[in-house]
């Protein structure tokens with residue numbers, strides 16, 4: 001159970017000492033009422049004073065005083081400005097990497113990936129496709145050596161976790177089967193001539209739309225996605241353009257027709 005710190009009576013009474021220390025550094029016009037004190041530890045007390053600086057509503061001047069054991073003299077530890085409950089403070093710091101959202105990158109921006117990012121594994125340990133049965137250490141070393149010698153291949157490739165995350169994101173996104181566009185499509189992408197097939201494990205579920213007239217042109221789509229620009233879509237008779245009626249002679253404003 002937490003024990004309450006006993007307030008040192010002399011340190012608690014040292015309001016004038018605390019105010020004096022504050023006024024050595026801060027203009028008197030910026031210091032308001034004494035708001036109380038907090039027992040910080042044995043013979044250590046913090047006195048709080050209202051801050052009357054414009055724009056600092058709710059902030060307090062905090063002056064910590066202390067008394068040595070068996071001493072009568074009070075000494076000043078520190079003077080700082082701290083926010084109270086009603087103070088306007090900056091939002092909690094969020095690292096740049098966590099703040100950035102898809103689509104935020106501008107030309108020239110860099111977004112480094114952590115060395116131990118679980119979405120990636122060294123290519124030589126996994127390859128672009130799962131190897132069955134898995135490579136032995138010796139085989140891996142040979143593959144890496146060959147890749148190094150030839151200058152081929154990427155250093156890292158998607159891990160199973162990275163692949164699953166991408167598949168979930170794509171399937172649940174605009175290229176998946178649950179969008180209004182896909183729900184009202186006459187057929188799915190799997191039968192569409194504009195679907196470009198991928199390679200690797202993600203190709204079991206996804207391809208890329210290559211129809212310049214479709215909303216998803218250039219984007220990953222799931223096989224059960226679809227849209228009205230499907231290559232085999234046919235207009236029903238009632239949707240086809242109606243034939244125009246023949247020309248009508250204007251016999252009201254054109255006199256020459258009277259001569260006919």
Ligand code: SF4
Nearest residue numbers: 189192209211214227
């Ligand atoms: S045109 Fe439509 S149906 Fe065809 S691949 Fe693209 S999104 Fe799928």
